[in-house]
Amino acid sequence: MIKAIFFDIDGTLVSFNTHRIPQSAVNAISMAKEKGIKIYISTGRPFSLINNLDEIKHMIDGYITANGALCFSGDKVISCTPISKEDVLTVLRFSDDMKFPCMVVGEKDLTMYNSDDRTDRIFRQMLNVHNLREDNNVELILQQRILQLTPVISVAEEEQIMPRLAGCVSSRWCPDFADITATNANKGNGLLEVISHEGININETMAFGDGGNDLSIIEKAGLGVAMGNANQVLKEVADYVTSSVDEDGVYNAIKSFVL
Template sequence: MIKAIFFDIDGTLVSFNTHRIPDSAIKAIAKVKSKGIRIYISTGRPFSLINNLNEIQHFIDGYITTNGALCFSGNDIISCTPIPIEDVQTMIAFSDKMRFPCMIVGEKDLIMYNSDERTDVIFRQMLNVQNLREDNRLEAILQQRILQLTPVISEAEEQIIMPHMKGSVSSRWFPDFADITARDANKGNGLMNVISYLGFNPEETMAFGDGGNDVSIIQKAGIGIAMANAGQELKEAADYITSSVDDNGVYNALKHFII
């Protein structure tokens, strides 16, 4: 019996085209919640940049954020896995040298460092992300534990940078940037931390995703579901492939398994 379902946001719950949750998904989640199943969000976004879940906010029991680096339920921090400070300093140096924007996400706040026109095109226009806090002071952010680095770099640039960051790993859910977290921080480990907190078993969970950063949680969940708009690696890891986010994918999978 499924006791908890974990949903990625962008490309899974929320359409890249409309920036909204389809009505069918909202109705399906309401039905699932009425059965006593817990609802968790599993996202690469920091919590402060989650701006597109208002229609299901009252159903959500907790969050895996920043690709598993920070997991919480209400006011309870379940787990926090920061990036080694030397890796943070390495990325800042590369950002200065190669002149690319990099989101630096602290425990409480963030900054879009070295922001340029790509920040507006990728984050505000394509992803509808606001509150990027370019005006914050880097020194203040570095006083916090750093949960995630999101540099706007190509895969080729990523291959140059990552060998210098020994305590970190990189993943992508959008082609124009990478999400970098501590080596042990990923959505799959986030799921394990949450269910340990809840007293559930992996077999009692279901997870939905569409990006490369969802592979670990799809593999760890009792039932891993890939959207039709997912990449091939994720589809191969999944137990089930549903239709795309714009073709009622969440509803169709939940109808197949639960409702």
């Protein structure tokens, strides 16, 4: 029996085309909640940039944020896995030298370092993310534990930078940028942290995703579901491939396995 469902946001719960949750998904989550199933979000977004879940916010029991770097249930922080200061400063030096924007996500706040026109095109226009806080001084953010770095770089640039970061891994859910986190911070480990805290068995979990950063949670969940719009690698490791976010994929999978 499924007792907890974990949802990625962009491309899974929320359409890239409409920037909204399909009503069918809202209905399915509501019905699952009525059956006593816990609902969790598992996203690459920092919590302050989760701006598109109003229809289901009241039903959410907890969050895996920043690709697993910060996880909490209700108001209680379960785990925090920051990047080392040395690795953070290395990425910022690359940002200065190679002239790319980089989101710097602290435990409490964030900023977009070296912001340029790509920031507006990718984050505000394509992803409908606006609270990027370019006015925040990066030195103030660096006084916090840094959860995630999101540089706007190509795959080739990512391959140049990552060998210089001894304690980090990278993942992509959008081709225009990479998310860099500490080595042990990923959605799959976030899942394990949450269910350990809640006393839920791994076989009682279900997870939905569509991108490269969902690979670990889809592999570890009792039932891993790839969206129809997911990349091929994710589809190959998933237990089930549903239809796309715009074709009622969440509803169809929940109807098949839960309701």
